[in-house]
Each structure stands twice: as C-alpha cells, then as structure tokens.
Amino acid sequence: xxxxxxxxxxxxxxxxxxxxxxxxxxxxxxxxxxxxxxxxxxxxxxxxxxxxxxxxxxxxxxxxxxxxxxxxxxxxxxxxxxxxxxxxxxxxxxxxxxxxxxxxxxxxxxxxxxxxxxxxxxxxxxxxxxxxxxxxxxxxxxxxxxxxxxxxxxxxxxxxxxxxxxxxxxxxxxxxxxxxxxxxxxxxxxxxxxxxxxxxxxxxxxxxxxxxxxxxxxxxxxxxxxxxxxxxxxxxxxxxxxxxxxxxxxxxxxxxxxxxxxxxxxxxxxxxxxxxxxxxxxxxx
Numbered sequence: 001x002x003x004x005x006x007x008x009x010x011x012x013x014x015x016x017x018x019x020x021x022x023x024x025x026x027x028x029x030x031x032x033x034x035x036x037x038x039x040x041x042x043x044x045x046x047x048x049x050x051x052x053x054x055x056x057x058x059x060x061x062x063x064x065x066x067x068x069x070x071x072x073x074x075x076x077x078x079x080x081x082x083x084x085x086x087x088x089x090x091x092x093x094x095x096x097x098x099x100x101x102x103x104x105x106x107x108x109x110x111x112x113x114x115x116x117x118x119x120x121x122x123x124x125x126x127x128x129x130x131x132x133x134x135x136x137x138x139x140x141x142x143x144x145x146x147x148x149x150x151x152x153x154x155x156x157x158x159x160x161x162x163x164x165x166x167x168x169x170x171x172x173x174x175x176x177x178x179x180x181x182x183x184x185x186x187x188x189x190x191x192x193x194x195x196x197x198x199x200x201x202x203x204x205x206x207x208x209x210x211x212x213x214x215x216x217x218x219x220x221x222x223x224x225x226x227x228x229x230x231x232x233x234x235x236x237x238x239x240x241x242x243x244x245x246x247x248x249x250x251x252x253x254x255x256x257x258x259x260x261x262x263x264x265x266x267x268x269x270x271x272x273x274x275x276x277x278x279x280x281x282x283x284x285x
Contacts, residue, residue, distance in 0.1 A: 004028060006196070007054035009039050009087070010061030014152040015101065018189035019058065024197060030054065034061065039083035049090035056196060058099045059087055062131070066105070069127040070249040080130035085137035097201040098138055099192060104148035104180060104208075106132045109253025116259045117146070117204040125250040135204075143195060144204045145188075148256055149218070152185035153285040158215070159278070162222045166232055176216035176240030180256040181208040184277035194267045206258035210271035216240040221275050222282075229282040 005028045010016045012033035023029045030052050037048050039061045049057075063069060063079035084100055091098055105128035106121040123129045135144050151157035165172055191207050213221070219238055226232040243252075264271055 005052065005054045005056075006030070007048065007052055007057040008032065009037060009057065009059045009083075010034070011036070013060055013062070014150060014155040014157065014185045015060045015188060017154050018152055018185045019060070019192060022186070022189055022193060024193050027193075027196075039086065040078040042086045042089070045083070045086040046090045049094075049096070053094075054096055056097050056099060056201065057087055057091065058101075058192060059084060060101050062101065064127070066125060066127045066252070067249040069125065069130065073126055076126055076130045077133065080127070081133035081137060084134040088138050088142070091139070098142040099195065099201065100134065100138055100142055100144050101188075102135055102144050102146040103128065103131045104146060104256035104258055105253065106135070106146065107253055107256055109178075109255045111255060114257040114259035115206070117206055117262065124253060127250060141202045143201045145192065145195070146204070146206050146258060147183050147188055148180045148208045148258055149182040150185055150188070151182060151281070153281060158182075158218065159222055159281070162219050163226055163231055166223055166226065166236055169236060171237040171239070172219065173239045173241040173245070174216045174219040175243055175246055176214045177242050178252055178254060178256075179212060179214050180253075181210070181212060181258065182218055182274040182278065183208040184274075184281050186281070187272060187277055191263065191267065191269070194269070198267060200266055205263045205266070206260050207263050208258050208260065209274035209277045210260070211273045211275065212257050213274060214240075218274075218278075221278055225275070225279050225282050229279075231282060231285070 008031045011031035020031050063076045069076040106123050107115050108122040123132050151159040
C-alpha cells in the first residue's frame with residue numbers, strides 16, 4: 001500500500017520526536033502526544049481515527065517506567081496492552097495498518113545468542129508482560145518492531161543520565177552483567193519510515209544498532225565520546241558492578257541482544273555500530 005496519511009501516537013516521546021524530524025516527502029503526519037490523544041481512552045481513540053482516516057498508525061505511546069510498573073500494574077497495562085487493543089478496534093473494517101513499537105523485555109535473557117523474532121517469549125517483569133500483551137492485542141496483519149536500550153538527545157534516557165552524573169561525580173559504578181544493544185532513536189525512526197516506504201507493514205521485526213554491549217561498556221563509551229565531543233571536561237573512574245549489587249524492583253533480562261538480520265535484509269540496510277550511532281548523537285547535542 002502507498003501510505004499518505006499517518007497518525008503518530010506518543011508524539012512527545014523520544015521516538016515520536018525523531019519520527020517528526022524525518023517525515024518523508026508526500027506523507028501527511030498527524031502527530032499526537034498524550035495531551036492530544038489519550039490512547040487509554042477507547043472513545044477518544046475511535047474519534048481520532050474517524051476524524052483523520054489514517055492509512056497507517058505508528059503507535060509509540062508506551063509506559064516505560066520499568067521499575068514503577070511493578071507497583072503501577074493497572075497504568076502499565078492500560079498504556080502498553082489495552083491501548084493497542086483500542087487502536088486495533090478503531091482500525092477494524094478499514095484499510096488502516098498498524099505499526100507498533102515493542103521491546104526486548106519480552107524475552108527472559110536466558111539465551112546466549114541474539115534473539116530472532118520467532119524465538120520463545122517469556123517476560124520477567126510487569127513492563128515486559130504488558131508489552132507482550134500489547135503485541136497479542138494487535139491484528140495479525142500488524143507490524144511489530146521490537147527495540148532495545150533506546151536513547152536520543154531529547155527526554156530522559158541512560159545517555160543523558162550518564163552525562164549528568166559524569167559531570168557531577170568522580171566515580172560511578174555501572175552494571176556489567178546485563179548485555180544488550182543501544183539504539184539511537186533517530187535510526188529507529190528512519191527505519192520505521194523505510195518500512196512504510198517499502199510497504200512492509202506486517203510481521204515481527206527487530207531493530208537496534210549493531211554490536212553488543214553491557215551497560216558498563218555503554219557508560220564507558222558515553223564518557224569517552226562525551227569528552228571528545230566537548231560535553232564532558234574530564235574522564236572519571238567507572239567501575240563494573242554485578243546486578244546483585246544494584247537490586248531493582250523489576251527483574252531484567254541478563255541477555256537481550258536482538259537479531260536484526262531480517263530487517264537489514266528486507267530494507268537493504270547497512271548496519272551501523274552502536275558506538276558510531278552514539279558518536280553521531282553526541283555531536284548533534
């Protein structure tokens with residue numbers, strides 16, 4: 001299909017902002033943040049679809065406070081699970097297609113090789129369970145894109161937090177036994193538009209930048225690249241620590257590297273290593 005009208009939910013988030021920055025020519029984008037459209041309100045969702053008649057909806061709206069979700073079950077499921085169902089209901093009987101952003105947290109991290117889209121899911125946290133339920137609440141012809149460790153120059157994220165702490169402190173401890181891959185939101189936004197442009201609007205695909213890292217590796221890279229970019233004045237002492245030394249309410253997957261080969265192949269993309277993507281982002285800010 002040739003998409004002309006696209007509705008973006010969660011437009012105020014990191015990914016939503018990046019999607020608005022790189023809208024392809026010929027696309028009419030209706031970008032709605034949580035104030036403009038409460039995706040947990042079934043009637044509001046239906047009214048928005050009736051008014052705008054989109055060809056495609058990109059659902060980036062999400063409850064992403066992983067630890068808070070352990071207590072705020074209802075809110076997490078309202079945004080991550082019920083909202084996709086409301087969107088699916090609004091699209092039913094129309095030609096509108098759904099692109100939904102999901103997460104590496106649908107996996108339990110027990111593998112030691114990158115997760116394929118068809119691998120068994122077994123989330124460990126309320127956040128992961130709610131996101132998986134959201135996938136299940138979509139029609140079979142939806143496009144689900146799972147991603148990991150998302151960051152950008154906007155909003156709150158690990159990169160921004162590390163830059164702040166590194167400017168304030170001389171020493172940090174960062175978890176070294178959780179393994180995954182960082183994802184620059186700008187790259188994911190460009191990939192989403194590529195999927196739409198190619199008319200690939202069905203199935204489950206994975207996207208992150210290339211390579212593998214622990215949170216410790218990521219932090220060290222942020223420091224080194226931050227100093228080079230002039231965002232930090234000096235190097236500090238960063239120590240690797242085990243997860244058991246930093247307990248959190250939500251359990252996280254030990255290993256959540258996503259296999260992106262199907263995405264690279266379908267869209268004929270050259271992989272960009274996560275460190276190069278980080279370097280580009282830091283230069284931008």
